[in-house]
Amino acid sequence: MKKYIINTIKFLIYLSIGAFLMWFVYRKYDMQEIQNTLSKGVNYWWILLSMVAGLASHFSRTIRWQMLIEPIEKRTRITNTFFAVMVGYFANLLIPRMGEISRCGVLSRYEKISVTRLIGTVVVERLIDVVMLLLCLFLVLVLQFNVVVNFLSKNTDFSKVSEIFTSFWTYVVIAGIVVVILVFKNSFAKSAVFFKIKGLWGKFSEGFLAIKNIENKGLFIFHTVFIWVMYFLMIYVCFFGFEFTSSLSPLAGLSVFVLGSLGMVAPVQGGMGPWHFMVISSLLMYGITKTEGAAFALIVWSSLNAMIVLMGIVSLILLPVINRSKS
Template sequence: MPRLRSLLPALASLALAAVLLWLALRDADLAGVGRALADGAWGWVIPFVAVGVLSVVVRAWRWGLLIEALPSRPSADLRLTTASVFIGYLVNYAAPRLGEVARTANVARNSEATFSGVLGTVVAERLLDVVALALALGAVALTYGGRLASVWEAFAGGARALAGSVPVGAGWAGLAFLAVVVAGVVVWLRRRSGGGAGRVRALLDSFRDGLVSLVRTGRPWALLGSTVLLWACYVLMSDLPLRILGLSGAYGLGLGDAGAIMAVGGVGMALPAPGGTGSFHYATVQALTLLFAVAATPAATYAILVHAAGVVLYCAFGVLALVWQGTSLRDVRAEAREAAAP
């Protein structure tokens, strides 16, 4: 039974990824995708890798500012936080959202900070990203107006199509099953927390300390500057693949357009699919085809290239981080699951 509980979320995530990937690529000519990739201007890969690594270092430095603002004032070495971010990305490709726990556990194990406190800083850091993404989407809405509405309508249409393909009886059965699962989780949590109210309160206090590190750093301009630089890196990482595939010239796409593609793709990355597989592809293809009238095949080629480049980049450096620390992915995942269990 415990093994089944751990498998169900993974299977649901894989199913979501498969459906969205099919929706993203169904109108594309896969042979044409292969030809476009073969003819790409691959010299742009070098700056892409450089900017990708820089984005991780900037994120790690910003995260370190929050960790050092915890009440215990632990030291957050940039090498440790950078390695932890890479390891977190690597774990995310195998188990969605467990990467955040993995990088938290890695820092807590190698520093004087508590797990719950560091986890609070991760949430605080993600709040910064949510605000930045919201501002980016707001800028897209102001710039592209009604065209953005067509993207959201495409998302809604895809959801309605999926819902309509499910038989009514199966839909009610699914809702009943979901209700049973939710009730089971509530009962399980109450049993797990029974008799441990003091320990739970202590964990929540530590988590709160991490969350409010946003206002305790005393370095608001450093947080703001690092966040701006981080998202500037993401815009460049969206722009460079356009140049690799020649889409900048063919469709007149510039940095601002790359930022819009990045923002919509960021919404896809937020969905619980393994490393954004399928969800990122679908969101990005919709942004390219509906906002900029890019044909289905080059849009799919771009989505595949950006996602694959990110997977290779982050996984390669994640493995290097594991080797540097003298550990393995299996150990990191086990440590993350153990740390998250309480």
């Protein structure tokens, strides 16, 4: 009961933050103008195709995760693994960053395998995702350098960021942490908590290093690239659903996708607010008006997250059903 209350409070806090950021981004827009923009016509077949691309990326992620798990545990059932992935995405919409733990917990429950090792494999996945995002960002910087520099110069205050690294108090905090670690290092190393953490770290390391033992590394790389191509298509195909974005190039789609992905880093449900801001701002670079960009961001974000909510609920319903005989 206590855990339920804590999670409810977390959900409400993050939802409040996300709602505030959404209001902050859209506060200057006339919602009637956005509605008029949408009333000109939206081809929802392209939006549906975007959702299909999203599902394809999630299925590919399922197979890639199986490939990481198999060397350290066993080959998991594709249905359990896919539904666990979808539950993870759904959980991230409830409490940001909870999805990674949630999908490990779900798969551990139904496959009877170590949740700690699973967490190690998820960390590997996230590191790979960071590398792929950086590669995509590099492509944008190379191919759209002038456009991106113009965007950053108008939307980022570099001086405030640099102040964090040059502040006296930053170094004081770092020094304080180092002193505390040195003082309590020996006593902590003899405690029961240390040996518990050491045991968990061993299992975590097995999961983290699983990538070395993957049999078909070529297939693993294929799925990694495929996932990110589908991520890109989730945004780009939506361009054809709106008259004002239908003529934009794939490079514009890449820029919107990458800069929008940076907005997803914010710890709010589905990047609510920051993602919209980044997408609207990046579309502005290509001559799309703020009202049109706001309408585009609203429809695309809502449809993709509606798909995650639907699949998350379906997964929660079907998981105990398909595993009933095993139970």
